[in-house]
Amino acid sequence: MTTTPSTATRNVTVIGLGIMGLPMARNLVTAGHHVVGFNRSQDRIDQLRQAGGAGAPDVAQAVRDADVVITMVPDSPDVEGVVTGPDGVFENARQGTLWIDASSIRPDVAARLAEQARAKGLRPLDAPVSGGEQGAIDAALSIMVGGEAEDFEAARPVLEAVGRTVVHVGPSGSGQTVKAANQLIVAGNIQLLAEAVVFLEAYGVDTDAALKVLGGGLAGSKVLDQKGRKMLDRDFDPGFRLQLHHKDMGIVTSAAREAGVAVPLGALVAQLVGITVNRGDGGLDHSGLFKLVEELSGRAGR
Structure with missing residues (x-):
């Protein structure tokens, strides 16, 4: 049987396996996606591997084969650090890749980075989450998503694997607002x-x-x-x-x-x-x- 795009297994990369990112990555594995994780500390990568995911030694290698890249890092400079530059997401992900930033950052930074991502052929969504660690563990997060409606629909199966309330709230930057x-x-x-x-x-x-x-x-x-x-x-x-x-x-x-x-x-x-x-x-x-x-x-x- 051919799987429709809305339910297809995706190659998903998660950058940032902290309190929120690791349980989100585990839930993506449970949902049947192929998940690769990158984190500065190796022990978090090892925990993802134990849950059935895989690890990568750096951002560039983590995103090369990804259909979807999720970033979940602490602040605006951290997001810029992993997506820009020669070793970042924008230079190493394939054209057409969905980039979902689940971090909580400034709305103006989200909008600016979305423009840069589109210039590189990527499909950006700002999708910060609410619900805390337990919500991440239970795949019960509330996710507010900014970006193009078409990209939101393409990303919906991945978002629904980690969240219970997933809503498109407007153009890029709106999710962060x-x-x-x-x-x-x-x-x-x-x-x-x-x-x-x-x-x-x-x-x-x-x-x-x-x-x-x-x-x-x-x-x-x-x-x-x-x-x-x-x-x-x-x-x-x-x-x-x-x-x-x-x-x-x-x-x-x-x-x-x-x-x-x-x-x-x-x-x-x-x-x-x-x-x-x-x-x-x-x-x-x-x-x-x-x-x-x-x-x-x-x-x-x-």
Whole structure:
């Protein structure tokens, strides 16, 4: 039986096998794609191999035979570093290759790199994700995609192998703009949840019961569901590191300023995230904002 293009097995390269990239690559293997991974640390490549994927010694070799290249690295300079230059994606991928940047970067950088990619004959999509490490593990990510509609449809089977909610939101750069809005909402929710938990504990309330009933009403949210327990347990092992959210809030505030949009609460939360990172907690999960609220309330260590 001939397989249609929408369901065909693809040669997929994943560049960046970190907290998010490695489980995404594993899910692509599970979906039946041929997956090659590249990462600066060899142990992550070895973990992908154990899951049925393959590894490459550098970006150039990783992308040569790829139908789809996914980049999942921390910031705008990191994306530019792996896609530009003689050893990067643009110079070594075949014409017609889909390039999906799942990183969270500045919208203007995404749009500029998309233009460069098209000039090299590639098909770029900015497709940042939301859902954290658990969402990546469960293939339940929310993916907001910018780029040409035709390229989005071509990439849909690959995106649906790692995400549950996959939506085309507009031209190149739009995915990153929606992701910035996502991070604004998430940071605000985490900060308010942290304040609520400290408030409840100060009054000796049964916090497990309190979060259960709050979660069933209008105050309920995925942030409460996923981060409330971490705050109660003081478990801040990273699913999404504060230093990355600090970077994302910088994107939000900068883009809002350029657009002439007021984000007063967002600006305040951005400052609180920055303070927490500057105090040495950037490696914690973003629910680690709770620590700052505890300390400001004089309740740390109680």
